[in-house]
Amino acid sequence: MPFKLKLKKTRQYNVASKTLFVISVELLDGGIADCTLSADSTGQECLDNVCQRQGINQPEFFGLRYLNRNQQSRWVQLERPLKRQLDKCASSHQLHLRVMYYVISGTSLITDEVTRYHYFLQLKSDLIEGRMVCDCQQAVVLASYSWQAEYGNNHDRERHTVEYLKNLLKFPKQMIDGGQIVEDSTLAESGRLEWLTAAVIQHHMALHNMSQAKAEEGYISACQLLRGYGQEMFVARDQIKQQEVTIAVSVTGIMVILETSDTPHFYRWMDITNVINHKRTFTIECQNPVDSASFVLPTPEDGKYVWRIGASNALVTPLALRVFMGGGDHLFSHGSPALLPLKYFI
Helix, strand or coil, rough: CCCCCCCCCCCCCCCHHHHHHEEEEEEEEEEEEEEECCCCCEEEEEEEEEEECCCCCCHHHHHEEEEEECCCCCCCCCCCCCHHHHHEEEEEEEEEEEECCCCCCCCCCCCCCHHHHHHHHHHHHHHHCCCCCEEEHHHHHHHHHHHHHHHCCCCCCCCCHHHHCCCCCCCCEEEEECEEEEHHHHHHHHCCHHHHHHHHHHHHCEEEEEEEEHHHHHHHHHCCCCCCCEEEEEEEEECCCCCEEEEEEEEEEEEECCCCCCEEEEEHHHHEEEEECCCEEEEEECHHHHEEEEEEEECCCHHHHHHHHHHHCCCCCHHHHHHHHHCCCCCCEECCCCCCCCCCCC
């Protein structure tokens, strides 16, 4: 008598689909790009996906930011799985495409047109939001370049009057006028808004027939002269003096700004032998020990983050390349930061 086998009915399903998730990335032009990734996808995969779809051929200038649970903006660690970082640290899965590494002399390193356009948009945001500081004359020049970069020779003298443009042109949140800080909210009542707008109209006439690409380059070069350009800032306390300071990290080095002094102290990467993080403490060790200093951040997470940002910025310099590859003393003490793209020696 033959055996009757009772086979259990099963339903097929795609196991892989359960590991996928969707990330929304805000672009520099205000648009949104949705990326479908796996749970193991790294931040770099997400960045490459977004840049490829936007036609950005130099993604090495960019990074991805998120808001942590304290509503502080933080950089994604591109070499690590993205979902784990966001689940652990972020307030949501919303990301923002932003410029992470700034060029400091001209625009020759930015060879891709779309990359340059997004770089221009980043600087425009930095200026308007007050991350860079300029005086009124610089604001006029930058607004003129911005107008030409975005609209070209579309300048109708009869239509583009002061009254028409004064609420369309974007000026920085803060400007310096005669040594005093001027808030954009007071421009209209003080009469400065009309003066600035008229000055932009006059200056823009001199840019007639300038290509939009050249205007973007002019805007970038003008921004490179401003205070705050390319810097990421953190509030800390000097461990010895017990004074509140601002630590500004960039590809050129670390600037320490004291509230009680008009003269900041600047540490160039070539003068730094070691950067150490221990809990809340961030220490800069210099070739001249007298110049070394330690600073206390609000939390251990802040201390680690400042160290990581310093490490990533230093690694785009030629000196850091030599040090990291064994040509000198080790520059960083905390862990092993990922080796970043180093073909752009800034």
